Amino acid sequence: MKNRLTVLVIDEDKERAALLEQALRDQGYEVLGRLHSTDLMADKVDVLKPDIIIIDLDSPDRDVLENMALMNQSCPRPVIMFAEQGDQATIEKAIRSGVSAYVVDGLEQHRIKAILDVAIARFREFQAIRSELNHVHGELNQARTELADRNLTEKAKILIMKHNNCTEDKAHQAMRKMAMDQQKPLIEIAKSIISVLELLP
Amino acid sequence: MNTPTTSQKASLASTFPAAEKHALTIGFIPLLDCVPIIVAQEFGFFEEMGLDVTLSCESSWASIRDKVQFGLLDAAPMPAGIVLASAMKLGATQPMVTAMGLGLNGNAMTVSTKLWEQLNPSGETLTSQTAAQALKAYLASVEGPVNVASVHTYSTHHFLLREWLTHFNIDPDNKLKQHVVPPPHMIDAMQRGVIDVFCAGEPWNSLAQAQQIGHTLLSSHQIWENAPDKVLGVTRRWHDTNPASHQRLIAALLKACLWLDNHENKIAGFMLLNKLNYLDADLSGIDLNFGQHCFTSPEATFPWLSQAQWFTEHVQALSEKALAKKSALLNQPPLTETYLTETYRTVAEKLNINLPIHNTKTEGTHADSWQLSGTIQRINMLPDLKFK
Numbered sequence: 136m137k138n139r140l141t142v143l144v145i146d147e148d149k150e151r152a153a154l155l156e157q158a159l160r161d162q163g164y165e166v167l168g169r170l171h172s173t174d175l176m177a178d179k180v181d182v183l184k185p186d187i188i189i190i191d192l193d194s195p196d197r198d199v200l201e202n203m204a205l206m207n208q209s210c211p212r213p214v215i216m217f218a219e220q221g222d223q224a225t226i227e228k229a230i231r232s233g234v235s236a237y238v239v240d241g242l243e244q245h246r247i248k249a250i251l252d253v254a255i256a257r258f259r260e261f262q263a264i265r266s267e268l269n270h271v272h273g274e275l276n277q278a279r280t281e282l283a284d285r286n287l288t289e290k291a292k293i294l295i296m297k298h299n300n301c302t303e304d305k306a307h308q309a310m311r312k313m314a315m316d317q318q319k320p321l322i323e324i325a326k327s328i329i330s331v332l333e334l335l336p
Numbered sequence: 337m338n339t340p341t342t343s344q345k346a347s348l349a350s351t352f353p354a355a356e357k358h359a360l361t362i363g364f365i366p367l368l369d370c371v372p373i374i375v376a377q378e379f380g381f382f383e384e385m386g387l388d389v390t391l392s393c394e395s396s397w398a399s400i401r402d403k404v405q406f407g408l409l410d411a412a413p414m415p416a417g418i419v420l421a422s423a424m425k426l427g428a429t430q431p432m433v434t435a436m437g438l439g440l441n442g443n444a445m446t447v448s449t450k451l452w453e454q455l456n457p458s459g460e461t462l463t464s465q466t467a468a469q470a471l472k473a474y475l476a477s478v479e480g481p482v483n484v485a486s487v488h489t490y491s492t493h494h495f496l497l498r499e500w501l502t503h504f505n506i507d508p509d510n511k512l513k514q515h516v517v518p519p520p521h522m523i524d525a526m527q528r529g530v531i532d533v534f535c536a537g538e539p540w541n542s543l544a545q546a547q548q549i550g551h552t553l554l555s556s557h558q559i560w561e562n563a564p565d566k567v568l569g570v571t572r573r574w575h576d577t578n579p580a581s582h583q584r585l586i587a588a589l590l591k592a593c594l595w596l597d598n599h600e601n602k603i604a605g606f607m608l609l610n611k612l613n614y615l616d617a618d619l620s621g622i623d624l625n626f627g628q629h630c631f632t633s634p635e636a637t638f639p640w641l642s643q644a645q646w647f648t649e650h651v652q653a654l655s656e657k658a659l660a661k662k663s664a665l666l667n668q669p670p671l672t673e674t675y676l677t678e679t680y681r682t683v684a685e686k687l688n689i690n691l692p693i694h695n696t697k698t699e700g701t702h703a704d705s706w707q708l709s710g711t712i713q714r715i716n717m718l719p720d721l722k723f724k
Contacts, residue, residue, distance in 0.1 A: 174530040177515065195518030197398035202489045202516035205427060206658045215402050215429060230406050235398070289612055290378075296604065297379045297595075303604045303611075 139163065140246065143185035145170045145194060148261070155189065155257045162253055172196055177203055180210070187211065187247070188237040189254045192230060200237050211237035214247065222248050225255075232258045284322050291325035294332040348587065349385050351686050353580040360387055360581065363394045363403060363412035366615040367519065367537040368627060369442045369566055370413055371605045374614050376592035384591075385584040393614070396518060397488045398427075404571060405430045411574070411585060413438045413566040416647045417490030423674040424648075424667060426655055427490075431669070433575050434567040435679035436586050437643075439593070440636045440718075442565055442627040443493040443556035444541035446522075451482070451532050452551035464558045464723040468504030471553075475506070481513040485525065485534040488516060492565040493535035493556055495650040500559045503723060526550050537565075538627035539617055546621045557628050560700060562635075562718045564643045575676070586683045589637075594687070596631040633689045634710075635717060639675040642696040690715055 142164050146152035152169045159166050167183045170176065176199050180188070188211050190197060203210040214226055214236040225248050229236065232255045238247055288310070295306035314324045360382075364370040373391065376382050382389040392409060394400045401418055403409040405428055416437075422428035447455060455470040456462060462470070475482065486494035501508045508514065517525050522540050525531045527549045534540075534550070544550035556563055568589060575582050596602050606624045609615040630636045648671065677695045684691055690712040697708060700722040708715045 172521070174517075174525055174528075192399055192402065193395050195395040195520065197396040198488050198518060199516045201396075201398045201427065205489045206654070208659060213398065213402075213427065215405060216427070227406050230402055230408065235402065286612075293378050293608070300601075302600055303607055 139165050140186045140242075140250065141165045141167050141184070142250065143167045143170065143180065143183055143188045145176070145188060145190040145196060147171055147191060147194060151257065151261045154261070155254060158253050158257050159250070162249075164250065176200070185211065186239050186242060187250055189250070190235050190237070192233045192235040194235075197235060204237060209239075211239050214238055214251070217244075217247065225251050229255055233262070234258050287329065288321055288325045291328040291332075294328060298332055348686060349584070352385070352584050352587065355386050355581040355584050356578040357410070357581045358386060358388050359390070360410040360585065361390045361392055361408070363392045363400045363409040364614075365394055365397065365400065365413075365519070366609070366617075367442075368539055368606050368609065368615070368624070369439050369537055369629060370614070371602075371609060371629075372438055372589050372592040372596060372631065373413060374609055374612070375595060375605050376588045378608065378612065379592065379595065381588040381591045382585070385588045387581065387584055387588065391614075397491070401428060401432075404432065404569060404574075407574070410578075410581075411568055411570045414569040415488060415491045416564060416567045416643065417492065417495065417651055418488070419567055419569045420644060420647045420671075420674055421490050421651045421655075423669050424651065424655070426651065430571045430573060431674070432569045433572050433674050433676055434569050434639055435575075435582065435676035435683075436568045436589060437564055437637045437639055438566040438568055438589070438631075440562045440564055440630040440632075441555075441557050442629045443496065443535065443537050443563075444627070445493070445497065445533060445535050445553045445556070446526070446541045446544050446550040447533050447553045448526050448529070448531075448550050449548060452553070455553070462554065464500060464554055465504065467554050467558075468500065468506060472504065472506055475511045478511070481511055482533060483513050483515060483531045485515045485517040485522060485531040487519050487522075487536055489654065490651060491535070492563065492647075493537070495647070496556050496559045496563065497535050498650070498653075500554070500723070523547065523549055538629075539615075539619060539622055539624075542622035542624075542626050543617060552626075555626065555628070558724045560720070560722045561724060562630060562720045564636075564640070564647075567639065572673075575679075579679075582679065583683050586680065587687065590633060590684060590687050590689065593631040593633055593637050597633070599625070602629065602631065630718065632718070633687075634680075634684060634691055634715065637680070637684075638692060639677055639680055640695065640697060640699075641671050641675055641677065642699045644671040644675040645696075646699060685711075688712070 142159055144152050144156055156166045156169055167185050176196055204212045222244055229251050234254045292306045310324055314321045364373050400412045404412055419432045419434050422432040454474055498508045519536050519540050522534045522536055523544045541552050596605050603624050610619045690710040693709040700720055702719050703721045704719055706717045708717050
């Protein structure tokens with residue numbers, strides 16, 4: 136095993152990837168590259184031969200790496216595979232932080248842990264920044280109300296579909312007719328349908 | 337009518353032991369075949385069973401598996417191959433189990449419009465045999481590889497693709513380069529010429545054709561009519577800790593499948609996926625019946641051991657290939673440890689579902705509908721012929 140571990144970072148979030156790359160370099164790792172979603176992911180991994188790949192747990196490209204690990208013995212394997220042999224807690228913490236990793240066979244547990252810790256810290260830092268941003272964006276509330284109204288209409292429609300065992304179109308027509316007959320907005324009709332039909336067992 | 341009556345509703349939940357865990361998170365990948373989960377949620381079937389379910393949209397099967405393994409998800413529909421592979425410790429450390437199938441059919445094979453014109457210039461209706469002959473002739477005439485994409489190594493359509501190629505004497509790994517591409521990237525990758533063929537669940541095949549980027553070569557039911565696909569996966573540990581929650585979950589999903597077992601309802605269910613933002617794709621211009629999804633019980637929902645055997649053989653064949661004959665490494669537990677037929681029976685009985693007498697059936701040989709002995713009456717089974 137080489138002394139200096141080589142790492143490949145795959146993350147759609149460019150800022151987070153940059154932050155992680157810097158943190159890894161500061162710790163003395165050699166970062167082979169930062170990839171965003173790419174068609175040639177499998178070929179790139181083949182050429183770069185990283186010791187460890189850090190990838191966003193929710194990246195759709197994980198199934199690409201998965202295929203490499205399952206079909207090619209020399210490729211990095213999902214870190215979850217090592218959970219039973221060693222540090223289950225760190226791996227669980229990684230997954231809870233949205234970090235997934237693929238490591239080559241024979242890499243020692245403490246080296247895996249050290250690198251996972253760096254990634255976990257950076258991902259968490261980013262998570263915190265993001266939730267703060269969401270908090271600040273109060274103007275989103277307006278959009279949320281509109282969405283809630285739409286969801287109520289859909290919910291009412293589903294209740295009718297379920298109750299009358301009818302299609303969505305028929306349920307929608309029924310609601311529109313009620314709205315016209317009662318001269319009320321659709322959202323009001325939806326609310327009263329929900330209050331009535333939800334009472335039924 | 338399939339919708340249960342009020343008295344059944346009130347009594348069904350009370351026939352189950354109290355749920356060990358009420359608040360459950362279920363993962364799903366946005367495909368048409370995730371519809372039972374969505375219907376169970378939106379129609380309140382989970383709630384009726386005393387479960388408070390949160391649905392979580394996931395972006396890869398690997399993510400679903402990891403989150404189920406570490407308890408971030410309680411359960412998820414997944415390709416049966418992933419569940420059976422976990423029992424052999426392939427790609428997982430925690431063995432997973434299933435007590436319920438979540439539908440038949442729903443997949444297809446799409447080729448780029450360019451390749452379609454090469455394979456079928458006169459635009460004939462293809463069978464699995466004529467399509468194979470055309471592909472074989474094409475492969476003989478070209479140098480370079482034809483790039484073929486599936487969505488996961490252990491996805492059902494990857495197995496069907498390999499079985500079809502092998503059956504018609506085409507080497508799946510000669511001149512065909514096998515890739516994995518996430519479903520939402522398939523059409524884009526085909527448009528840019530990165531892949532020539534893809535195997536995926538609906539609606540991706542229909543969408544590729546509607547956008548004139550690809551053309552369906554074969555639907556999966558031409559390779560194996562009414563083939564099984566997704567199952568409800570949980571870890572063995574979760575099942576052991578939450579047996580009553582598991583039963584209640586299955587009951588709610590069986591109710592959803594009963595509701596979906598009718599053409600109009602099924603199409604209405606698919607449209608809901610889009611309307612309620614579970615599936616980000618325009619379904620308006622496509623034939624939602626193309627995938628021929630089937631949610632009939634017990635046929636499409638029973639965990640048939642004979643199907644577990646088929647998936648297992650494919651997982652084994654692939655890993656033997658990968659491990660280069662180190663097949664001794666594979667520790668395969670009995671199928672009954674992974675496919676929990678008794679759990680299904682316990683739940684389905686309460687919903688008056690006619691159950692098969694045996695846990696296995698003959699697979700892939702019936703050209704027409706056929707019958708099987710059932711606990712209530714004879715079960716009318718759908719054709720299940722391979723290579724039509």
